[in-house]
Amino acid sequence: MTTAAPAKPARRTPVPRNAARNSAESRIVRSIGEAIADRRLPPGTKLTEESLAEAFGVSRERVRKVLLLLAQRRVVTLIPNRGAFVAKPTAKEAREVFEARRVIERAIMERLERLPRPLPDDMLEKLRDHGALEDAAERAADRKAMIRLSGQFHLLLAEVAGNATLTGILADLIDRSGLAIAAFERRSSHTCSADDHRRLIAALIGNRPGEAMTLMIEHLDEVERQLDLEAKTDTRIDLKAIFANEPEPA
Amino acid sequence: MTTAAPAKPARRTPVPRNAARNSAESRIVRSIGEAIADRRLPPGTKLTEESLAEAFGVSRERVRKVLLLLAQRRVVTLIPNRGAFVAKPTAKEAREVFEARRVIERAIMERLERLPRPLPDDMLEKLRDHGALEDAAERAADRKAMIRLSGQFHLLLAEVAGNATLTGILADLIDRSGLAIAAFERRSSHTCSADDHRRLIAALIGNRPGEAMTLMIEHLDEVERQLDLEAKTDTRIDLKAIFANEPEPA
């Protein structure tokens, strides 16, 4: 399952051409990020360097670099001499992340309101295309696709709004809120309803930006409200993570 | 010059105790970050791995790790096979960063407004202490200290507001806006006036939160207004950096 061929020479991969170097790296980041987002890697999961290296067919150093990147984005927690774990946000952090999202996304909706009307065709097309994808995923009951598309929807709005810096910040927050949802969701909740997105798209396309703003705020509140932030999670890993994050008294 | 003693054993430093490992790393990050903030390392400066390794007395791998972290925070730009450079933001990016700061800091001021009054004593003390430090730096005409304290002031407000996630986001934005200021400041401008901060502290301590909000927004606008964002900067490095950032057509 790990390595298809028992022969070792496959391990020797001195990078024939370097064109794929940077993309291989970000490919792994995306791959792990998506696996975390759609719950294949639940919070607290140990991410052993060697296992990941085998899984992606790269060297351990590459994995180490990727883990450092993910740690910087707070998606994984790096504990010195212990290894990497899928981050397990505390209730406090979850609330903070959602508040930050409200702050950023409110700003994005304000930006969308200020865009010259009517919106350009390619923008409308992107929105409609995305809506179609979400509809399809919902009809197919493809939960993983729905989760991924839900995040992409918010990111798409940020891109359309045109501030790449805010978009980058939001990308991180979306990953982290996915983590928070994974850690605190109630049994049998439906996370991000595609219907909210549908109405939002309709409001934007129909030139009703004020309504879109209201919908977005209600949408984010609704997602957070579906979480059980009072639930006491398994504190064992939390304690270690917390103390490992601030090991320096100076 | 490279190694003080011609004898080789000094080079062998297998980390006697690991307690200082993580802190050494973040110490270098802070050190480089401050050097960039107070213009000792202007935008575009080449950061050779070996030079930094010598300067900080650590191995090249450690420096590489630090540069990766700084690159993630957009403070340095990493160009494949070319090396690391102090980031040189474009005018567009500078505007975006300042807009993002307005968004985040407006949210922080709203949070401060909602804090229960009167504010706790330790909070007031922190604000007063900081004000005293800024006054002292201004009297001493210590430009470097003023720049550093100015950033710390905004960060202090974020900490007091109590959302660590927003604080983390703002920390990055402050570093990047420092970079933007370094790249676009007009000759003979006074960056962040300590007087604005003084009035802000007074408004907060004096329980006039609405006034504080207004002051903050005006303050940020003023800082951005002092920049010459129309100036065409040297595009040679920009082109390379831009094309290196998005090398993947897929």
Place this chain on the structure above:
DNA sequence: CTGGCCCAGTTTGTGCACAATCTGGAGTGC
């Protein structure tokens, strides 16, 4: 039986050597 200690195995951390790539300049043909 309980608690502490120690040891073996596994995982992470780091220095190092070498490979790949880029830069700038000299050399050569048209």
Place this chain on the structure above:
DNA sequence: GCACTCCAGATTGTGCACAAACTGGGCCAG
């Protein structure tokens, strides 16, 4: 004289080997 090619030096990228540290279980004393 101009442009193109090629080479030497320097810098970055990567695999690898070994060292350090942690984990879990067995062992021994009380």
